[in-house]
Amino acid sequence: MSSLKQMALWPRYLRLACAALLAVLLLALAWLAQLGELVARWQAAQAQTQALRDAHGQAQARANQLPRLRAHHSEVAATLASLEQQLPRQQEMAALLSAINQAGLARGLRFELFKPGVPAPQAHYVAMPIAVRVRGGYHAIGAFMADLAYLPRIVTVHDLAISSGKEGQPTLDAVLRAYRLPDAQEQQAMDNSKPAKGAARAAKASTPPPRPLVPFVPRDYSASDLPDPFGAAGSERPASAGVAAPDPRRVREPLESVALAGMAMVGSLRQHGRLDALLQANGRLYRIAAGQYLGPDHGLVTAISEQAIAYREVAQDAGGAWRERRGSLALQVAGAAVKEADK
Numbered sequence: 001m002s003s004l005k006q007m008a009l010w011p012r013y014l015r016l017a018c019a020a021l022l023a024v025l026l027l028a029l030a031w032l033a034q035l036g037e038l039v040a041r042w043q044a045a046q047a048q049t050q051a052l053r054d055a056h057g058q059a060q061a062r063a064n065q066l067p068r069l070r071a072h073h074s075e076v077a078a079t080l081a082s083l084e085q086q087l088p089r090q091q092e093m094a095a096l097l098s099a100i101n102q103a104g105l106a107r108g109l110r111f112e113l114f115k116p117g118v119p120a121p122q123a124h125y126v127a128m129p130i131a132v133r134v135r136g137g138y139h140a141i142g143a144f145m146a147d148l149a150y151l152p153r154i155v156t157v158h159d160l161a162i163s164s165g166k167e168g169q170p171t172l173d174a175v176l177r178a179y180r181l182p183d184a185q186e187q188q189a190m191d192n193s194k195p196a197k198g199a200a201r202a203a204k205a206s207t208p209p210p211r212p213l214v215p216f217v218p219r220d221y222s223a224s225d226l227p228d229p230f231g232a233a234g235s236e237r238p239a240s241a242g243v244a245a246p247d248p249r250r251v252r253e254p255l256e257s258v259a260l261a262g263m264a265m266v267g268s269l270r271q272h273g274r275l276d277a278l279l280q281a282n283g284r285l286y287r288i289a290a291g292q293y294l295g296p297d298h299g300l301v302t303a304i305s306e307q308a309i310a311y312r313e314v315a316q317d318a319g320g321a322w323r324e325r326r327g328s329l330a331l332q333v334a335g336a337a338v339k340e341a342d343k
Contacts, residue, residue, distance in 0.1 A: 087125055087181045088153055096153050096178055100130070103147045106252035108296070109136035112171075121186050129158075130176040138162075138170045139224045139248045149218035154179045170230050224249050243324045246298045246314050255294040258282060263294065265329045268306050277304045279329075299327075307331050 010018075088096055097116065104111060113133035119126045134141065141162065148155045160174040255263070258281045267278040269287065277288045288294065288309065292301050297315040304310070309329040314322055 087179055089181050090183050093128065093178065093180055096151075096155075096180075097130070099151055099153075100148070100155060100176065100178070102254075102257075103151070104132075104134055104144050105257040106254075107136065107140040107144045107147065108252055108256070109134040109140055109144055113173075119180075121182060121189065125179050126182050126186060128178045128180065130178060131174075132176055133171060133173050135169050135171045137248055138228045138230050139221070141170060141172050142223060143221040143249060146219065146221035148176070164230055221249070243314060243322050245322045253293045255279070255281060255286060255288070255292075256296060256298070258294070258296075260295045260299065260327075260329070263329060265309050265331050267331070268304065275304050275306070277301075277309050279309070302326075 097114075101111065101114060111132065111134050113131060115131045117129035117131065119128045134144070145157060145160075148157065156177045156179075158175045158177060160172070162170050162172050164170060263279055263281045265277055266280045266285070269276050269278060274289065279286045279288045279294070288301060288304070290301050290304055293299060294301065294311065295313060297313040299311045299313045302310050302312050308331060311327055311329070313325050313327065315325065316322055
């Protein structure tokens with residue numbers, strides 16, 4: 001206490017110096033008390049700075065890829081436009097179904113079932129299932145499947161199953177899917193069923209990026225030289241069993257789906273020294289030249305005169321051997337097919 005009383009007697013400058021020293025000590029203690037909070041704020045600021053730098057780097061990388069992304073977007077848009085051109089409209093579906101049927105008939109197949117189902121609208125198109133059952137040669141079925149890939153419209157094959165059918169010939173059961181553009185009512189229903197913009201944006205953010213588009217290249221059926229797993233292919237018969245079997249890879253002509261009894265020679269036409277026959281079938285008029293095919297049994301036109309069409313057929317007998325037979329269609333006599341005895 002005496003020392004404190006004596007401090008009051010100190011000179012003025014000494015008392016001010018002590019007060020200043022005490023204030024500095026108090027400030028130092030207060031700063032030390034807040035030092036931990038300041039360090040935490042500094043570390044958080046450093047982390048935020050690093051995150052901003054990383055985000056800037058990623059944005060810069062995306063900006064550098066912008067020309068490539070624009071080019072890819074243009075390529076995808078062109079591919080999508082090309083694919084949409086392969087989708088027919090509803091009024092063009094009848095022609096597509098006819099093309100599928102003709103592709104099977106051209107390979108010598110017989111349709112036991114061809115039943116279009118209920119169209120199923122998808123996101124940007126409408127899929128029409130078609131239940132089919134065809135019967136014919138194993139390699140002819142394979143060639144028919146390959147021919148579907150060459151159609152100008154998109155047709156896919158699903159639920160394919162092959163079994164041994166009647167007369168030992170394979171039977172194919174499958175579901176074909178033909179695709180078309182939606183009509184106005186279907187498009188309106190699709191638009192009404194779309195989610196709200198916020199939900200669509202969230203769904204898009206959670207959806208993984210699409211895979212790159214790979215161009216589809218159709219391929220020919222190249223397994224016709226392999227043995228028929230059903231063991232009933234006439235092309236595997238030895239030559240000694242009869243004449244040579246017809247080529248299963250040959251593209252069948254339109255008149256090969258018409259029976260000879262439904263044809264009639266109604267005239268002939270000579271042009272540039274060549275004589276062609278005028279043949280009426282299915283209410284239509286066809287111009288036939290030597291070397292063309294007609295009838296379901298690989299009937300090859302061998303000669304044409306003003307009075308008749310001569311042809312040569314190749315068909316299997318009861319024993320499975322290929323036999324040749326000849327016949328003719330006389331002028332204006334529908335279905336007058338006079339066949340010679342088998343060789």
